[in-house]
Amino acid sequence: MTPLNPLLYPAIFFRKSTRSYGDSAVPEGKLDALKTFIPGAVPLLPGKKAAFDIHPHKGAAMKIAAYAENDAASFINMAFMLQQMDLFLQANGVGALWSAMTRAAEKQRQGLAFGICLIFGMAKESPVRSDISQFNRKQPADIANEPGNPAIAAVRLAPSARNRQPWYLMCGKNTIGFYCKKGGFLDNTLLKGLNWFDMGIAICHAVLALQKEGLTPNASVKTDAPDKEGFTYCVSVQY
Numbered sequence: 001m002t003p004l005n006p007l008l009y010p011a012i013f014f015r016k017s018t019r020s021y022g023d024s025a026v027p028e029g030k031l032d033a034l035k036t037f038i039p040g041a042v043p044l045l046p047g048k049k050a051a052f053d054i055h056p057h058k059g060a061a062m063k064i065a066a067y068a069e070n071d072a073a074s075f076i077n078m079a080f081m082l083q084q085m086d087l088f089l090q091a092n093g094v095g096a097l098w099s100a101m102t103r104a105a106e107k108q109r110q111g112l113a114f115g116i117c118l119i120f121g122m123a124k125e126s127p128v129r130s131d132i133s134q135f136n137r138k139q140p141a142d143i144a145n146e147p148g149n150p151a152i153a154a155v156r157l158a159p160s161a162r163n164r165q166p167w168y169l170m171c172g173k174n175t176i177g178f179y180c181k182k183g184g185f186l187d188n189t190l191l192k193g194l195n196w197f198d199m200g201i202a203i204c205h206a207v208l209a210l211q212k213e214g215l216t217p218n219a220s221v222k223t224d225a226p227d228k229e230g231f232t233y234c235v236s237v238q239y
């Protein structure tokens with residue numbers, strides 16, 4: 001995999017969701033930097049297509065509408081890329097929010113289905129956390145069979161829809177299998193798809209953490225991955 005921008009890594013430990021935006025527009029320099037960053041976002045699974053458009057949102061806030069092919073692996077790949085944008089914005093002092101409630105103007109773009117929006121803008125209050133203790137997250141032992149794996153500390157801080165943190169990491173020798181907790185009725189009906197975004201986000205954090213260790217992660221979808229009861233296998237990362 002092409003290495004992700006290492007400047008994104010520190011933002012994992014201070015990012016937060018911004019839900020309240022001020023009246024000032026995102027400064028032109030920051031918007032231009034985002035427009036340059038987006039085409040360079042690294043895919044997780046290079047065969048999968050994704051597209052990203054910037055549009056106005058409410059007031060001075062804006063949004064990135066993200067599109068992908070209509071299958072789980074494509075949505076995971078798309079979210080992996082969109083999370084690089086979330087971290088890029090927050091590393092640059094711009095507030096951001098993954099928003100399942102925000103629609104895009106177009107349901108399709110170049111044959112790709114609309115997935116989700118990332119809202120961004122100048123936050124009314126601080127766009128980032130001042131301390132890691134402000135994260136409300138599961139413990140490493142709850143999300144991995146090897147809590148000491150170098151990816152876990154970054155994965156556990158990943159944002160997820162309703163903070164559900166549906167991921168479980170099966171760590172082996174130089175490999176991690178990413179599994180997603182099977183949801184209840186709501187997750188499988190109205191909220192279908194959000195789990196895949198959560199998984200792409202978590203894998204983005206894992207890849208940044210592995211790179212930080214000087215490792216070279218690569219992703220693939222294995223056909224012979226072991227089953228885990230109550231979970232769905234998504235993707236493996238070798239390093």
Ligand SMILES: Cc1cc2nc3c(=O)[nH]c(=O)nc-3n(C[C@H](O)[C@H](O)[C@H](O)COP(=O)(O)O)c2cc1C
Binds near residue numbers: 101
């Ligand atoms: C796929 C996805 C969809 C989300 N949708 C919404 C949403 O519609 N409204 C909202 O207020 N927050 C939404 N969030 C934000 C989560 O609630 C938030 O990430 C989580 O509570 C953890 O908080 P943090 O991002 O501040 O660390 C979403 C997050 C993800 C990853």
